[in-house]
Amino acid sequence: MTTTADPKDLKAFAADADAWFRENVVADPGFMLPLTFMEVGTDQQFHFLRDWQNKVYEAGYLGASWPKEYGGGGLPQAFQAEATRAMRRHNGPIMLNAIGLNWTGPLLLDMGSEEHRKRFIRGILSAEDIWCQGFSEPENGSDLGNAQTRAVRDGDSFVINGSKIWTTLGRYARYMILLARTDPDASRKYDGLSFFLAPMKIAGVETRPIRKLTGEHGFTQTFFTDARIPANDLIGTEGGGWKVAMRTLEYERGARGGQAGGYVSVDTDAFAVLDLARSMMRDGAPALEDPAIRDRMLDFIMEIQSQTLCRQRLAIEPLNAERPSALPLSSKLIGTEFVRRINEFAVTLTGMKGGYYVGEPEAINAGLWPRAYLNAFSATIGGGTSQIQHNIIGEHVLGLPKS
Amino acid sequence: MLDLGRLGFSEEQADLLEVASRFCRERSPISKVRSLMLEETGFDADLWTEIAELGWLGIAIPEAYGGSGLTLAETVPIVEQMGRRLLASPFVPTTLAAQALLAGGTEAQKEAFLPRIAQGARATLALAEPDGDWRLEQMTSLAEERPDGRIALRGEKRFVLDAGAAEILIVSVRHRGEPQLAVLEASDLPAGALRREIVIDETRRSFALSLDGVVISASALCDPARVRAALDHVHLSANLLSAAEMSGGTLAAIEYTVDYAKTRKQFGKLIGSYQAVKHPLVDAYVRYEQARSHLYSAANCFSEQGAGEVAVRMARIQTETIFAHAADRSIQFHGGFGFTYDCDAQLYRRRALWNASQNGDAIYHRRRLASLIF
Numbered sequence: 123m124t125t126t127a128d129p130k131d132l133k134a135f136a137a138d139a140d141a142w143f144r145e146n147v148v149a150d151p152g153f154m155l156p157l158t159f160m161e162v163g164t165d166q167q168f169h170f171l172r173d174w175q176n177k178v179y180e181a182g183y184l185g186a187s188w189p190k191e192y193g194g195g196g197l198p199q200a201f202q203a204e205a206t207r208a209m210r211r212h213n214g215p216i217m218l219n220a221i222g223l224n225w226t227g228p229l230l231l232d233m234g235s236e237e238h239r240k241r242f243i244r245g246i247l248s249a250e251d252i253w254c255q256g257f258s259e260p261e262n263g264s265d266l267g268n269a270q271t272r273a274v275r276d277g278d279s280f281v282i283n284g285s286k287i288w289t290t291l292g293r294y295a296r297y298m299i300l301l302a303r304t305d306p307d308a309s310r311k312y313d314g315l316s317f318f319l320a321p322m323k324i325a326g327v328e329t330r331p332i333r334k335l336t337g338e339h340g341f342t343q344t345f346f347t348d349a350r351i352p353a354n355d356l357i358g359t360e361g362g363g364w365k366v367a368m369r370t371l372e373y374e375r376g377a378r379g380g381q382a383g384g385y386v387s388v389d390t391d392a393f394a395v396l397d398l399a400r401s402m403m404r405d406g407a408p409a410l411e412d413p414a415i416r417d418r419m420l421d422f423i424m425e426i427q428s429q430t431l432c433r434q435r436l437a438i439e440p441l442n443a444e445r446p447s448a449l450p451l452s453s454k455l456i457g458t459e460f461v462r463r464i465n466e467f468a469v470t471l472t473g474m475k476g477g478y479y480v481g482e483p484e485a486i487n488a489g490l491w492p493r494a495y496l497n498a499f500s501a502t503i504g505g506g507t508s509q510i511q512h513n514i515i516g517e518h519v520l521g522l523p524k525s
Numbered sequence: 526m527l528d529l530g531r532l533g534f535s536e537e538q539a540d541l542l543e544v545a546s547r548f549c550r551e552r553s554p555i556s557k558v559r560s561l562m563l564e565e566t567g568f569d570a571d572l573w574t575e576i577a578e579l580g581w582l583g584i585a586i587p588e589a590y591g592g593s594g595l596t597l598a599e600t601v602p603i604v605e606q607m608g609r610r611l612l613a614s615p616f617v618p619t620t621l622a623a624q625a626l627l628a629g630g631t632e633a634q635k636e637a638f639l640p641r642i643a644q645g646a647r648a649t650l651a652l653a654e655p656d657g658d659w660r661l662e663q664m665t666s667l668a669e670e671r672p673d674g675r676i677a678l679r680g681e682k683r684f685v686l687d688a689g690a691a692e693i694l695i696v697s698v699r700h701r702g703e704p705q706l707a708v709l710e711a712s713d714l715p716a717g718a719l720r721r722e723i724v725i726d727e728t729r730r731s732f733a734l735s736l737d738g739v740v741i742s743a744s745a746l747c748d749p750a751r752v753r754a755a756l757d758h759v760h761l762s763a764n765l766l767s768a769a770e771m772s773g774g775t776l777a778a779i780e781y782t783v784d785y786a787k788t789r790k791q792f793g794k795l796i797g798s799y800q801a802v803k804h805p806l807v808d809a810y811v812r813y814e815q816a817r818s819h820l821y822s823a824a825n826c827f828s829e830q831g832a833g834e835v836a837v838r839m840a841r842i843q844t845e846t847i848f849a850h851a852a853d854r855s856i857q858f859h860g861g862f863g864f865t866y867d868c869d870a871q872l873y874r875r876r877a878l879w880n881a882s883q884n885g886d887a888i889y890h891r892r893r894l895a896s897l898i899f
């Protein structure tokens with residue numbers, strides 16, 4: 123990171139950030155950019171986004187509020203917030219290294235050792251070290267606590283055997299946050315797990331791309347065959363991995379702050395969908411003049427406003443006093459389901475042309491809407507499905523008995 | 526981009542939320558709610574005196590007229606907590622009558638009536654008529670000059686809340702072809718002018734009012750130039766407070782159901798462990814929290830041109846929809862007990878039906894909202 127901002131001059135910083143993004147955002151790289159980090163499918167996309175993240179970091183607009191000694195900007199949180207706002211304002215591409223920036227990084231700052239922070243944080247910010255997450259397995263997804271990938275201690279290493287699946291960025295990652303079973307005999311399944319910072323580019327680790335519902339290649343299945351990883355690269359205690367995994371999910375679901383900043387997926391703009399409703403013709407008139415369309419559009423506008431208001435409400439303590447975890451724990455469910463439904467509605471608005479897909483020259487907005495709708499399931503399934511989110515809210519916020 | 530409103534919360538709101546939440550919980554347990562349902566006036570006169578002593582009736586009245594000079598936003602947490610505990614009192618109609626006076630009254634009327642209300646005089650609004658039209662300027666009741674210079678009223682009013690206990694009644698009439706408001710004392714009403722209506726929400730007292738034979742002085746009429754604006758203000762104020770009541774009621778209905786789901790067992794398991802019960806409860810709860818955010822946005826932006834109306838209509842739509850749904854599911858998730866009079870689910874469901882029927886329902890507000898934002 124090169125810029126040295128005056129920690130008292132937020133205004134100047136914000137103005138600089140605004141000017142920088144205005145100048146540096148490339149409006150059209152000439153190929154389709156992913157809407158979320160989970161969508162990165164081609165080497166072209168990968169390299170473009172990695173360079174972009176690196177450039178933003180070097181300019182001082184990513185990790186601006188992370189500690190200086192590890193590679194951050196050492197500035198108050200408000201500075202990073204300004205930088206992120208400027209990034210949004212100028213529609214900058216997404217930050218690529220999401221798992222590093224949004225969950226591994228905060229986790230290391232929170233629970234990692236000094237040595238880990240020194241070794242990993244800078245590479246996370248610069249995008250030199252891409253991170254992936256090895257939680258889900260072919261047989262254990264929602265029931266994460268039942269993960270069976272084995273880690274057996276052998277001197278100052280652990281030997282890993284088993285398989286992880288749906289590994290986002292698995293093909294590109296240098297490191298993986300890995301949940302593996304160190305004690306298969308623990309009386310509670312949760313107590314036999316440990317949490318590793320595992321290297322990917324070593325003997326015994328192999329990744330195989332999986333084709334997504336959109337037809338592109340995306341996440342991978344990751345196979346471990348006697349892969350040796352250093353015993354020191356573990357967070358928490360041996361057998362204490364479940365607690366660390368749960369903390370990771372709080373970062374992932376946005377229930378806990380401390381992320382590096384920027385954004386890792388493009389927000390669906392309800393007002394862009396409104397423009398679509400105005401511009402698409404239906405039965406000889408703008409779609410928005412159809413009373414049924416109008417009424418549904420109204421619901422989406424109210425829903426987006428609900429989310430904006432709930433975010434503002436987080437800062438108003440007396441309005442959250444009775445159930446402080448309610449809004450943080452429900453934001454993933456609400457946000458991801460909204461994105462799925464509004465994109466589905468947008469496809470409907472395009473009428474007959476809703477039958478076109480990406481690549482067809484006459485597709486509305488280059489096929490953005492059907493593509494965004496199909497990709498929206500990444501968030502209603504990944505990070506704990508919406509059904510699991512219901513269980514969590516029911517049990518942890520309303521105190522209902524476990525299912 | 527259109528301003529849809531935003532959240533903000535004053536220190537006074539925070540203090541009142543805390544005080545009202547304790548007061549309503551302690552003073553309006555469900556046993557009390559049910560015993561008041563059986564009484565003619567439907568509210569506890571001693572509790573009313575306490576409410577007046579707490580200063581709550583003067584919150585949204587300027588200091589010059591004996592109030593504390595805050596705004597309607599500060600009454601929102603109070604009404605929300607009253608709604609949560611189904612606390613019966615003429616607080617809402619009295620507060621709305623004061624708003625009507627502020628927006629449409631002459632200086633003399635404000636000086637005469639607002640200090641009395643701030644001190645605890647009960648007041649109400651008689652705006653609706655037998656046609657049940659929510660548009661307040663559509664009245665057919667008449668105010669006509671008599672040869673002696675006094676004014677004779679004629680016509681029928683409906684849904685006049687707590688009229689049986691009101692000292693002051695504000696009545697909408699057509700005068701010289703234009704909408705007008707008249708401020709009446711209870712003593713202006715001839716015997717038999719009021720008839721208690723049978724309403725679905727048994728915690729409410731609502732009356733039909735016949736204006737025939739009512740004669741008032743010309744000074745009882747409001748400022749004709751401000752009446753239309755006053756009616757708009759009353760419409761939005763009533764919807765803001767209704768949204769507050771419904772927000773509180775929704776939480777109560779959900780908590781009541783959640784408690785049952787934590788204690789009732791079937792097939793050897795608590796029913797709350799079944800996802801067919803759990804997930805709909807979570808959906809209702811999550812939507813309640815969203816509706817509550819809309820409520821406090823509406824309170825915060827209430828006085829703003831544009832955003833105020835948008836935010837109030839949104840809050841009204843959201844709270845009405847979720848209150849109806851939460852109370853409906855509350856009946857279902859209580860099983861056979863849910864079908865009984867003893868189960869409180871019916872109290873919430875009936876209240877939600879009542880609130881939906883007054884001041885425009887969600888469909889009505891959706892149309893208005895659509896024309897504001899599209």
Ligand SMILES: Cc1cc2nc3c(=O)[nH]c(=O)nc-3n(C[C@H](O)[C@H](O)[C@H](O)COP(=O)(O)OP(=O)(O)OC[C@H]3O[C@@H](n4cnc5c(N)ncnc54)[C@H](O)[C@@H]3O)c2cc1C
Nearest residue numbers: 255256257258263264288289290500503504505506507509
């Ligand atoms: C795009 C994408 C990217 C992903 N990236 C990663 C990654 O980088 N790293 C990683 O580790 N994982 C990743 N995942 C995996 C994701 O976390 C899992 O898919 C998810 O947790 C669900 O697990 P599963 O696929 O095994 O489905 P299952 O658990 O088998 O679920 C199948 C269905 O059953 C429902 N279900 C399961 N249990 C219950 C229950 N108790 N109550 C009610 N319903 C239930 C689920 O909601 C779902 O609808 C990704 C997934 C996607 C789609």
